Amino acid sequence: MDDFLGIAELSTKTLEDLLDTAQALSEILSRPIKKVPTLRGRAIANAFFEPSTRTRNAFELAAKYLSADVVNFSSTGSSLEKGESVWDTVKTLEALGVDAVVVRHREAGVPQLMAERLAIPVINAGDGEHEHxxxxxxxxxxxxxxxxxxxxxxxxxxxxxxxxxxxxxxxxxxxxxxxxxxxxxxxxxxxxxxxxxxxxxxxxxxxxxxxxxxxxxxxxxxxxxxxxxxxxxxxxxxxxxxxxxxxxxxxxxxxxxxxxxxxxxxxxxxxxxxxxxxxxxxxVRNGVAVRMAVLYRLLGGAAE
Amino acid sequence: MAEGVVLMDREAIRRALVRIAHEIVERHRGTDRLVLVGIHRRGVPLARRIAANLEAIEGAAPPVGTLDIGLYRDDVGHRPFPALAATRLPLPIEGQTVILVDDVLFTGRTVRAALDAVTDWGRPAAIQLAVLVDRGHRELPIRADYVGKNVPTARREEVRVELEETDGQEQVILVKPSRDKGQERRGGE
Incomplete structure (x- = not known):
C-alpha cells in the first residue's frame, strides 16, 4: 500500500489488517502519556481544500501521538487566496520535505491525481462525492x-x-x-x-x-x-x-x-x-486510532 | 518439521521456569509489588507460566501484562512493518518492580525498545529481565537478571523457541544456517 485513496481498491485482507492495527493502537489513547516514538522525525502535511474540523483534528492528533510533526494547511489563510493552484501548493509541501500528505478536496479524484504526481504517500481525507x-x-x-x-x-x-x-x-x-x-x-x-x-x-x-x-x-x-x-x-x-x-x-x-x-x-x-x-x-475516539493505523501502515515500514 | 539440535525439551523448559520463579521469590522476598510483563509473542505465555509458578510457591500470583514493542523499534521504516499486538500493562506501574519476560535474549534491541515502552507508562521502582534462553551477541549494554539457559551460538545460527500456546509443541532448538532462503525466521530479535 503506497497511498490510501479509497476503500473500494483495498483487499479484504488489507482492510482487516488496518482494523487490527487500529485496535492495537487504540490502547495508546488510554495511556497516561499519549505518545509513542514510532514516527519521530517524520513530517505530515494536512492539506484541506475544504472545511473540516473533526477529520483534520483527528489526523493531527493521530500524527502527534505517533511523534510525527504536522503542518496544517487550509484553503483560507494560505497562498491559495493569492491564486496558487492545488498543484503548486502540493509541490511546495513536498519540497518542504514532508513525508506524507493528507488531502481533502471538494472535487472527486483530486487525491488520486496527487498520488500519481507525488512520490510521497497521499491519504484521502474526503474527495467530493467519491470516498471518505x-x-x-x-x-x-x-x-x-x-x-x-x-x-x-x-x-x-x-x-x-x-x-x-x-x-x-x-x-x-x-x-x-x-x-x-x-x-x-x-x-x-x-x-x-x-x-x-x-x-x-x-x-x-x-x-x-x-x-x-x-x-x-x-x-x-x-x-x-x-x-x-x-x-x-x-x-x-x-x-x-x-x-x-x-x-x-x-x-x-x-x-x-x-x-x-x-x-x-x-x-x-x-x-x-x-x-x-x-x-x-x-x-470520534476510533477516528484517531484508524488514522494512526493508516499513518503507521504508510510510514512505519519499508517497501516490501 | 524444524531440524536442528534440541537444546531444551519440555521437561527442561518446565524446570527452568520453576527455577526462575524461585529466584524471583528469593530476590524479592515474595511477590508483593511485582508485575510480570511478557514481550509479545512468546514472552507472553512464559510470563503467565512464571506467574503460575509464583502462585504455587507463594500462594499469590503477580499481575501479568503484555507488551508489543513494535512502536518502539529502532528500525522503523527500514523493514516491512510488523503487525501490532495488544499492549496491556497492569496499572499503575509506579513503584512496582516490573519483570520483562522474553523467550530469547540476542542483540538486546528488543529489550531496549521494551524499556522505552514501559517507561512511557510511568516510573517503576525497578525493571528486571527474565529470559528462557540467552544466546549472546549483544549489540547494546543489556543483560538478563534471570536466565533459563545460557547457550553459546554462532551469529548466523537461529535459536527457535516453540511453546505449546503459540506453536503446539514444546522445545528449544538450535538451527544451523541454511542455504534455503525461503525458510521461516522467528524466535530471535
Missing part, C-alpha cells in the same frame, strides 16, 4: 468492537446516499467484510444502481431498517433542499429521520452511527443521539 475512506474505517472498527464481528450483520445507511462519500466508503467496507447493506433515502437521493454492488435499496425507512444491527445516519446537507431534492425538514424527519419511534423497527441491540456534525431534529433526534444505542463518541 478513514470514516469508513472508523465506522467498521466501532461496529466490530461492539459486535465482535461484521460478518452477517445487517447495516442500514440512511439519508442522502447519492451525494455522500461516507455512504460510498461505508458500503464498500461493510460489503467487503461480509455485512448486508441496505441503502435507504428519499427518491432521487438513493440510486437503484447500487444493487449491482450487492446492496439492497429502498425508499421506505420501516422496510430499510427492519432488523438492522447498525444504522448509519447520513448528514443532510441543507443546500439539497434548495435544489428541490428534499421535502421540508418536518416531512423529512417524519419519513426518514431517526427518531426513537422509528428505531423501534430495528434490532433491539441496534447501534446508531453518525459521521457528524449532526442536524438534530432533522436526520436524527437528540434523544437518539445521546441515548444508549448511539456510538457517536466511540466513532
Amino acid at each position: 475512506p478513514t470514516q469508513a474505517l472508523l465506522d467498521l472498527l466501532t461496529v466490530r468492537q461492539r459486535f465482535g464481528r461484521l460478518q452477517g450483520l445487517r447495516v442500514a445507511i440512511v439519508g442522502d446516499v447519492l451525494h455522500s462519500r461516507v455512504a460510498r466508503s461505508d458500503l464498500y467496507g461493510f460489503l467487503a467484510l461480509g455485512a448486508r447493506v441496505t441503502l435507504v433515502g428519499p427518491p432521487g437521493l438513493v440510486s437503484e444502481e447500487w444493487r449491482e454492488w450487492g446492496a439492497e435499496v429502498t425508499w421506505d425507512l420501516a422496510q430499510g431498517i427492519r432488523g438492522a444491527h447498525v444504522v448509519q445516519v447520513l448528514r443532510i446537507q441543507r443546500e439539497r433542499q434548495a435544489q428541490g431534492l428534499l421535502p421540508s425538514w418536518q416531512e423529512y424527519r417524519e419519513r426518514w429521520g431517526i427518531t426513537r419511534e422509528h428505531l423501534g423497527w430495528a434490532d433491539p441491540n441496534v447501534l446508531v452511527l453518525h459521521p457528524g456534525p449532526q442536524n438534530r431534529g432533522v436526520e436524527i433526534d437528540s434523544e437518539v443521539l445521546e441515548g444508549a444505542q448511539s456510538a457517536v463518541l466511540d466513532q
Whole structure:
C-alpha cells in the first residue's frame, strides 16, 4: 500500500489488517502519556481544500501521538487566496520535505491525481462525492468492537446516499467484510444502481431498517433542499429521520452511527443521539486510532 | 518439521521456569509489588507460566501484562512493518518492580525498545529481565537478571523457541544456517 485513496481498491485482507492495527493502537489513547516514538522525525502535511474540523483534528492528533510533526494547511489563510493552484501548493509541501500528505478536496479524484504526481504517500481525507475512506474505517472498527464481528450483520445507511462519500466508503467496507447493506433515502437521493454492488435499496425507512444491527445516519446537507431534492425538514424527519419511534423497527441491540456534525431534529433526534444505542463518541475516539493505523501502515515500514 | 539440535525439551523448559520463579521469590522476598510483563509473542505465555509458578510457591500470583514493542523499534521504516499486538500493562506501574519476560535474549534491541515502552507508562521502582534462553551477541549494554539457559551460538545460527500456546509443541532448538532462503525466521530479535 503506497497511498490510501479509497476503500473500494483495498483487499479484504488489507482492510482487516488496518482494523487490527487500529485496535492495537487504540490502547495508546488510554495511556497516561499519549505518545509513542514510532514516527519521530517524520513530517505530515494536512492539506484541506475544504472545511473540516473533526477529520483534520483527528489526523493531527493521530500524527502527534505517533511523534510525527504536522503542518496544517487550509484553503483560507494560505497562498491559495493569492491564486496558487492545488498543484503548486502540493509541490511546495513536498519540497518542504514532508513525508506524507493528507488531502481533502471538494472535487472527486483530486487525491488520486496527487498520488500519481507525488512520490510521497497521499491519504484521502474526503474527495467530493467519491470516498471518505478513514470514516469508513472508523465506522467498521466501532461496529466490530461492539459486535465482535461484521460478518452477517445487517447495516442500514440512511439519508442522502447519492451525494455522500461516507455512504460510498461505508458500503464498500461493510460489503467487503461480509455485512448486508441496505441503502435507504428519499427518491432521487438513493440510486437503484447500487444493487449491482450487492446492496439492497429502498425508499421506505420501516422496510430499510427492519432488523438492522447498525444504522448509519447520513448528514443532510441543507443546500439539497434548495435544489428541490428534499421535502421540508418536518416531512423529512417524519419519513426518514431517526427518531426513537422509528428505531423501534430495528434490532433491539441496534447501534446508531453518525459521521457528524449532526442536524438534530432533522436526520436524527437528540434523544437518539445521546441515548444508549448511539456510538457517536466511540466513532470520534476510533477516528484517531484508524488514522494512526493508516499513518503507521504508510510510514512505519519499508517497501516490501 | 524444524531440524536442528534440541537444546531444551519440555521437561527442561518446565524446570527452568520453576527455577526462575524461585529466584524471583528469593530476590524479592515474595511477590508483593511485582508485575510480570511478557514481550509479545512468546514472552507472553512464559510470563503467565512464571506467574503460575509464583502462585504455587507463594500462594499469590503477580499481575501479568503484555507488551508489543513494535512502536518502539529502532528500525522503523527500514523493514516491512510488523503487525501490532495488544499492549496491556497492569496499572499503575509506579513503584512496582516490573519483570520483562522474553523467550530469547540476542542483540538486546528488543529489550531496549521494551524499556522505552514501559517507561512511557510511568516510573517503576525497578525493571528486571527474565529470559528462557540467552544466546549472546549483544549489540547494546543489556543483560538478563534471570536466565533459563545460557547457550553459546554462532551469529548466523537461529535459536527457535516453540511453546505449546503459540506453536503446539514444546522445545528449544538450535538451527544451523541454511542455504534455503525461503525458510521461516522467528524466535530471535
